[in-house]
Amino acid sequence: MNSTPSPGLLLSRREFLTTAGALVVGFSLGAVSDLFAQRPQEGAKLPGSLASTPMLDAWIRIGADGTITVCTGKGELGQGIKTALIQIASEELGVQPAAIKPVTADTRTTPDEGYTAGSNSMKDSGTAIQNAAAQVREILIGRAADKLTVSADKLVARDGFVVTDDGRRAAFGELVGDNLTHVRAQPQSKLKDPRTYALVGKPLARVDIPAKVSGGAAYVQDLRLPGMLHARVIRPPSYGARLRDVKVADAETLPGVIKIVRDGNFLAVVAEHEFQAVVAMRALATNASWEMRNRLPDPSDIYGTLRRLPADAIVDLDLNGQAAAPARRLEASYRRPYQMHGAIGPACAIALMKDGTLTVWTHSQGVYPLRKSIAELLHLPEDRIQCVHAEGAGCYGHNGADDAAADAALIARALPDRPVRVQWMREQEHAWEPYGPAMIADVKAALDADGNVVEWTYDVWSNAHSTRPGGAGNLLPAWHLETPFTQPVPKPIPLPEGGGDRNAIPLYKFPNARVVHHFIPSMPVRVSALRALGAYANIFAIESFIDELAAAASVDPVEFRLRHLDDPRARDVIVMAASRFGWANYPAGKGRGRGFAFARYKNLGAYLALAVDIEIDRESGRVKVLRAVAAVDSGQPVNPDGIRNQIEGGIVQSASWTLYEAVSFDTNAITSTDWGSYPIARFADVPGNVDVHVIERPGAPFLGTGEAAQGPTAAALANAIANATGARLRELPLSRTRVKATIGV
Amino acid sequence: MIELNVNGRPQAVDADPATPLLYVLRDHLALNGAKFGCGLGQCGACTVMIDGKAAFSCVTPISALPGRKITTVEGLGTADNPGPLQQAFIDEQAAQCGYCIAGMIMRAQALLEANPSPTDDDIRRHMMPNLCRCGTHMRIVRAVQRAARTMKNVKNGAGVNVTTK
Numbered sequence: 001m002n003s004t005p006s007p008g009l010l011l012s013r014r015e016f017l018t019t020a021g022a023l024v025v026g027f028s029l030g031a032v033s034d035l036f037a038q039r040p041q042e043g044a045k046l047p048g049s050l051a052s053t054p055m056l057d058a059w060i061r062i063g064a065d066g067t068i069t070v071c072t073g074k075g076e077l078g079q080g081i082k083t084a085l086i087q088i089a090s091e092e093l094g095v096q097p098a099a100i101k102p103v104t105a106d107t108r109t110t111p112d113e114g115y116t117a118g119s120n121s122m123k124d125s126g127t128a129i130q131n132a133a134a135q136v137r138e139i140l141i142g143r144a145a146d147k148l149t150v151s152a153d154k155l156v157a158r159d160g161f162v163v164t165d166d167g168r169r170a171a172f173g174e175l176v177g178d179n180l181t182h183v184r185a186q187p188q189s190k191l192k193d194p195r196t197y198a199l200v201g202k203p204l205a206r207v208d209i210p211a212k213v214s215g216g217a218a219y220v221q222d223l224r225l226p227g228m229l230h231a232r233v234i235r236p237p238s239y240g241a242r243l244r245d246v247k248v249a250d251a252e253t254l255p256g257v258i259k260i261v262r263d264g265n266f267l268a269v270v271a272e273h274e275f276q277a278v279v280a281m282r283a284l285a286t287n288a289s290w291e292m293r294n295r296l297p298d299p300s301d302i303y304g305t306l307r308r309l310p311a312d313a314i315v316d317l318d319l320n321g322q323a324a325a326p327a328r329r330l331e332a333s334y335r336r337p338y339q340m341h342g343a344i345g346p347a348c349a350i351a352l353m354k355d356g357t358l359t360v361w362t363h364s365q366g367v368y369p370l371r372k373s374i375a376e377l378l379h380l381p382e383d384r385i386q387c388v389h390a391e392g393a394g395c396y397g398h399n400g401a402d403d404a405a406a407d408a409a410l411i412a413r414a415l416p417d418r419p420v421r422v423q424w425m426r427e428q429e430h431a432w433e434p435y436g437p438a439m440i441a442d443v444k445a446a447l448d449a450d451g452n453v454v455e456w457t458y459d460v461w462s463n464a465h466s467t468r469p470g471g472a473g474n475l476l477p478a479w480h481l482e483t484p485f486t487q488p489v490p491k492p493i494p495l496p497e498g499g500g501d502r503n504a505i506p507l508y509k510f511p512n513a514r515v516v517h518h519f520i521p522s523m524p525v526r527v528s529a530l531r532a533l534g535a536y537a538n539i540f541a542i543e544s545f546i547d548e549l550a551a552a553a554s555v556d557p558v559e560f561r562l563r564h565l566d567d568p569r570a571r572d573v574i575v576m577a578a579s580r581f582g583w584a585n586y587p588a589g590k591g592r593g594r595g596f597a598f599a600r601y602k603n604l605g606a607y608l609a610l611a612v613d614i615e616i617d618r619e620s621g622r623v624k625v626l627r628a629v630a631a632v633d634s635g636q637p638v639n640p641d642g643i644r645n646q647i648e649g650g651i652v653q654s655a656s657w658t659l660y661e662a663v664s665f666d667t668n669a670i671t672s673t674d675w676g677s678y679p680i681a682r683f684a685d686v687p688g689n690v691d692v693h694v695i696e697r698p699g700a701p702f703l704g705t706g707e708a709a710q711g712p713t714a715a716a717l718a719n720a721i722a723n724a725t726g727a728r729l730r731e732l733p734l735s736r737t738r739v740k741a742t743i744g745v
Numbered sequence: 746m747i748e749l750n751v752n753g754r755p756q757a758v759d760a761d762p763a764t765p766l767l768y769v770l771r772d773h774l775a776l777n778g779a780k781f782g783c784g785l786g787q788c789g790a791c792t793v794m795i796d797g798k799a800a801f802s803c804v805t806p807i808s809a810l811p812g813r814k815i816t817t818v819e820g821l822g823t824a825d826n827p828g829p830l831q832q833a834f835i836d837e838q839a840a841q842c843g844y845c846i847a848g849m850i851m852r853a854q855a856l857l858e859a860n861p862s863p864t865d866d867d868i869r870r871h872m873m874p875n876l877c878r879c880g881t882h883m884r885i886v887r888a889v890q891r892a893a894r895t896m897k898n899v900k901n902g903a904g905v906n907v908t909t910k
Contacts (some may be wrong), residue, residue: 077842078840078841078842078843078844078879079841080841205835205838206838206840208843209834209835209838209840209843210824210825210827210835211824212840212843212846212847213818213824213827213831213834213835213840213843213846213847213850214778214818214819214821214822214823214824214827214831215776215777215778215817215818215819215847216777216824217777218777218843219777219780219844221777221780221781222777224775230772255761273760273768273772273773274768274771274772275760275761275764275765275768275769275772276761278768278784279761342878343844343878344780344782344788344790344842344844344845344876344877344878345780345781345782345790345844346781346782391842392842392844393780393842393844393845393878394841394842394844394878394879396878423781425784426782426783426784426785426787426788641838645838645841645881645884646841648880648881648883648884649841649879649880649881650880651880652880652881652882652883653878653879653880656880674783674785674787675783675785675787675788675876676785676787680876680878681880681882682873682876683868683869683870683872683873683875683882683886684869684870684873686880686882686883687883689883690883
């Protein structure tokens with residue numbers, strides 16, 4: 001059955017074309033010169049992503065009919081960015097949120113904002129849209145002032161009109177008619193006073209949820225293009241396996257099969273209907289013989305393997321100050337295994353090759369980098385490729401999304417004029433996605449006689465935390481082609497963002513501190529960016545060790561943290577989380593434990609502190625999280641309920657990583673291939689209650705939220721287990737088996 | 746051709762009888778609600794109701810379904826006119842990526858039809874087969890409780906049958 005393409009997902013391009021028609025060429029400064037009479041400061045940096053995309057109408061487009069389109073280079077990943085950006089734009093433009101049509105990442109219509117990652121979307125895109133909207137508003141007011149012969153300071157923008165106090169008005173659409181907003185942004189904007197905010201800082205219902213609860217076309221998986229075919233890829237049984245031979249006759253004659261595509265070790269099948277593609281995929285898998293190569297390391301010695309691999313030592317911090325004499329020394333080593341993104345919906349993409357032009361609908365986090373990579377893969381110029389973001393299942397980092405887009409592109413090239421939809425099977429998603437890297441952190445510290453930290457040494461060993469496609473060599477199917485692309489040697493992400501050393505520098509004031517990142521280029525297991533990157537393991541290690549030091553100094557862990565912190569915003573989240581949790585009055589009980597942790601994500605993003613209350617079943621070693629209480633400071637909150645939703649989810653997800661998750665493998669292949677062999681938290685396992693308190697900082701820069709809870713949750717749980725049992729677990733996951741072993745039942 | 750009853754409507758489907766219901770719903774009937782998650786009955790993204798009971802559509806062949814009533818999330822309401830559970834999920838903002846949510850709603854619908862006053866523990870136990878990776882679980886429990894209240898109020902008040910079966 002044919003069905004029509006999803007209007008919601010395809011509208012954006014048409015909208016852009018009609019909207020852009022009103023704004024294409026030329027502009028007159030006119031009234032604008034009054035508003036921005038001062039020359040931009042020499043070299044002044046434009047706010048947020050305006051720095052890389054400075055034209056106002058790249059962000060805010062107002063049509064002659066008054067429609068307002070807001071463009072972002074970021075994609076909706078389920079984090080609610082679309083709604084938050086609508087709030088920001090409508091606030092500054094003085095319109096209702098419903099008046100804004102959002103357009104998300106699309107290489108033909110939106111700014112290039114790189115990846116939707118790193119909790120940077122509010123800082124990058126939110127800041128750009130806030131400033132662009134404010135500047136567009138002032139341009140419209142300036143033009144209205146001329147038109148209505150009223151002084152600009154007597155005018156306000158309201159509901160799509162610029163209005164005077166005596167009731168006269170001019171519609172945005174008629175004001176903008178001559179391409180008024182096709183101008184470069186200015187470094188300074190007349191932003192609204194946060195005290196007058198009507199929308200920003202107030203909870204707003206997410207615009208994407210109604211379609212998601214009612215079977216609307218909400219995801220790339222739901223796109224149905226006319227004449228669309230379904231494809232499946234037959235993956236090798238392990239990394240680096242070579243397709244020796246495949247007998248295609250059985251599959252070729254199956255109902256609905258249109259084509260079998262083979263290029264070296266890349267094997268795919270295309271069929272009329274989706275399940276026909278699945279059946280043919282299985283037939284091909286049965287009839288394929290593979291030569292196994294590239295053995296995986298011994299999983300029982302993976303940390304030893306990592307320590308033995310060549311590493312580049314990067315000194316992140318070397319602080320030598322005055323301090324009291326050390327009275328006591330402690331050291332410990334912490335470990336984090338490979339862990340999986342585990343999207344509930346496997347990777348999916350649709351590609352259409354038509355008239356030498358390729359269109360790819362993808363849930364990639366970076367449509368522009370993906371376009372560049374596919375251009376290299378297919379030897380096509382970038383301007384013949386359009387990558388359009390459409391939502392997938394939550395990704396939590398770099399998973400199979402880009403690879404599926406490359407699969408679709410390769411198959412569509414072999415079948416021009418027919419849209420091809422590829423979706424991965426569960427076992428493919430589990431076995432082939434790039435995992436969050438295994439890591440080791442060694443920590444040493446010295447306390448003086450008063451229990452203050454006077455020396456701190458931290459060494460972290462890690463693979464790369466980004467192998468995102470910036471070229472074809474990081475696309476999985478590119479490795480399998482007859483003429484393969486090889487994966488480039490990865491580079492560490494430099495601080496202040498950091499990769500393996502993200503959050504490796506503690507925010508605490510230690511007079512002597514040395515932090516070294518041992519970057520391991522060689523990757524025995526495929527890895528890349530998983531939500532929070534190295535911050536997850538680093539905060540787990542640092543905040544666990546802080547508790548160990550507090551115990552050695554016989555100081556309450558919350559008090560110990562406050563003693564070593566100057567930053568008032570850090571202190572505020574700690575004090576709030578502790579007080580809302582009832583830290584001081586915690587009723588200790590048998591098998592019960594409380595744990596605390598704090599971090600400022602990347603040392604430049606959101607501040608988060610949390611306390612957890614757990615109960616341990618001595619027979620099974622099961623850790624039950626009874627409640628968690630968090631306080632978060634993300635700067636000016638835009639959608640406080642969105643922040644709470646992200647932090648609640650981050651706590652639950654991190655608790656699942658921390659208590660249950662490790663990718664399993666043997667020396668041949670990955671053995672975590674479904675939810676049975678890679679269990680994650682289910683309803684019975686998640687906390688009884690999670691309270692998130694959002695600290696408001698009116699007018700402060702947006703700090704982002706999405707990854708702030710991942711690291712602190714891990715440490716808070718480890719600290720709670722130590723509190724409940726008296727035993728310290730330093731290797732993730734803090735599984736039943738390990739808990740049971742420490743309590744010796 | 747196999748005759749199916751989906752959301753109260755008869756549907757003649759031309760597909761291999763071994764085809765799992767999920768693929769027929771999505772590919773033949775263009776219904777988006779049920780999602781492919783694992784194809785193994787491990788995650789619940791594909792959950793629909795069959796004769797009022799929650800079922801994994803990814804492992805249920807259509808050959809088993811003639812004469813049985815299949816309900817998908819599309820059968821509970823629309824974005825403009827949502828049913829009580831859908832409205833409760835909107836009111837509680839009980840979604841992040843939302844990929845699991847249609848399956849969650851269908852499993853919850855089956856619960857509320859059998860037990861109109863579940864405790865939080867009842868809900869957690871009943872929802873065990875369905876996975877959420879974003880960590881929206883507590884909001885989902887709240888949404889199910891909210892829907893239970895709405896359904897009872899409507900029933901007691903206007904006497905309207907709020908289930909759409």
